[in-house]
Amino acid sequence: MRVNKGDLVIAIDGPAGAGKSTIAKMLASRLGLKYLDTGAMYRAIAWIVLSSGIDPKEQEAVKNVLSPIQMDIKTTQNGQNLIYINGKDITKELRRPEVSEAVSYVASNYEVREFLIEKQREIGKKGSVVDGRDIGTYVLPDADFKFYLTASLHERANRRWIELKDQGHYQNWHSVQADLEKRDNIDENRELSPLKKAEDAILIDTTNMSTEKVLQQMISHIENRVNDYGK
Ligand SMILES: Nc1ncnc2c1ncn2[C@@H]1O[C@H](COP(=O)(O)OP(=O)(O)OP(=O)(O)O)[C@@H](O)[C@H]1O
Numbered sequence: 001m002r003v004n005k006g007d008l009v010i011a012i013d014g015p016a017g018a019g020k021s022t023i024a025k026m027l028a029s030r031l032g033l034k035y036l037d038t039g040a041m042y043r044a045i046a047w048i049v050l051s052s053g054i055d056p057k058e059q060e061a062v063k064n065v066l067s068p069i070q071m072d073i074k075t076t077q078n079g080q081n082l083i084y085i086n087g088k089d090i091t092k093e094l095r096r097p098e099v100s101e102a103v104s105y106v107a108s109n110y111e112v113r114e115f116l117i118e119k120q121r122e123i124g125k126k127g128s129v130v131d132g133r134d135i136g137t138y139v140l141p142d143a144d145f146k147f148y149l150t151a152s153l154h155e156r157a158n159r160r161w162i163e164l165k166d167q168g169h170y171q172n173w174h175s176v177q178a179d180l181e182k183r184d185n186i187d188e189n190r191e192l193s194p195l196k197k198a199e200d201a202i203l204i205d206t207t208n209m210s211t212e213k214v215l216q217q218m219i220s221h222i223e224n225r226v227n228d229y230g231k
């Protein structure tokens, strides 16, 4: 384990809508670590693919969008990651339904993963909470703490439906559930670093837990191990 508390690396993985980014942001803020949302990075590539009129399933065409891209990530005061492509902030585009629909196809592309994973390792290697699908298994396998957050599909669909409604996007509840299920299915079955719980990750089923309770459970685990280590 990294000796300095400020250097800790914490990986959070799990299926879509499990609460990873909500919890990762809260944890980073409580522990004074930086937060990295790797899903936003894949979404940014998916947005570029769509904006270029490319079919997200066209592997060859998708990889060609990468070479002219300069991706920069900044973090706001409230912990949100802002994604800049060639100097332009595209963050508000990333949660569009068409991006959500395309992103898992784009994320199955070998070159896309290589391109982003190199950046993720560089940013996440010290003092960070990183959320995604393959952080504990592949991106940062030597993370000090690994958590795998999940919740029932029904509960995740409820949460996402409420979130969209609060943002003024009224979507059919069944289509929200179907989107999550489809994305999980592609993410779990792709060849390169699929969505999977790392063997040494702590599984937390958040179906009936508040965000505060999830956070408390994670913090107690971290503090117990950090304190034991210091003895
Ligand atoms: N324990 C919880 N109880 C109730 N609502 C929650 C809980 N955790 C997260 N939420 C809510 O569920 C929604 C989805 O959470 P969040 O975006 O953090 O999930 P995610 O795993 O990062 O999703 P994705 O992988 O799709 O980006 C948000 O509206 C969030 O406020």
Ligand SMILES: Nc1ccn([C@@H]2O[C@H](COP(=O)(O)O)[C@@H](O)[C@H]2O)c(=O)n1
Pocket (backbone or CB within 6 Å): 016, 017, 038, 039, 040, 042, 043, 103, 104, 105, 107, 131, 132, 133, 134, 135, 183, 184, 187
């Ligand atoms: N480490 C990761 C993170 C994300 N993905 C892909 O991006 C999609 C969007 O992620 P969100 O967390 O923003 O929902 C996700 O469904 C994956 O296809 C990934 O492959 N690896």
